[in-house]
Amino acid sequence: MMKSKLNTRKRNLGQQQGFTLIELMVVLVILGVLFGLVVPNVTGRGDEARVTGAKTDIKTIENALETYRLHNSHYPSTDQGLDALVAKPSGNPEPRNWRGPYLRQKPTDPWGSEYAYINDNNNNFEVISYGADGQPGGDDLNQDISSNDTE
Structure with a gap:
């Protein structure tokens, strides 16, 4: 009787325990459901950011433009652009009291395009990002983002 118990123990120790095919399939289905629910919610967050x-x-940029105006009594012209916030611009109107740089470098939007700058010469300006496509107009992520629309 003692010998049969030892033989049974040896056989049990020699057998490998593992997962059945059904157990593996259940785990894969659960992982698939989790990825299906989580991934769509996470991927859209980058675009919102x-x-x-x-x-x-x-x-x-608006704050830097206001500081520029306080020092020089006017905003940079459209031709001078946002470069006037990084280096002293030439041309009209001449910045007589430029104390910059007002920004460390010329800014680019999160999609890598330069911000557009328009000054109507009436001390009204607009700073624009043309969105993901870099083109005027568009919907959703391609929609323009303007200083006239932000609060």
Whole structure:
């Protein structure tokens, strides 16, 4: 009787324990459901972050433009552009009291394009990101983000 118990133990120790095919399939189905629910919710967040980043950048540029105006009594012209915030511009109107740089470098939007700058010469300006496609107009992620629209 003692010998049969030892033989049974040896056989049990020699057998490998593993997962059955059904157990593996159940785990794969559960992982598939989790990825199906989580991934779509996470992937859209990057696009939302870019839009928020562009709005934040525009506010920063607006603040730099206001400081430029306080020092020089006017905003840079459309021709001088946002470069006037990084290096002293030439041309009209001449910045007589330029104390920059007002920004460390010329800003680019979260999609890698330069911000557009328009000054109507009436001390009204607009800073624009043309969105993901870099073209005027568009919907969703391609929609323009303007200093006139941000609050």
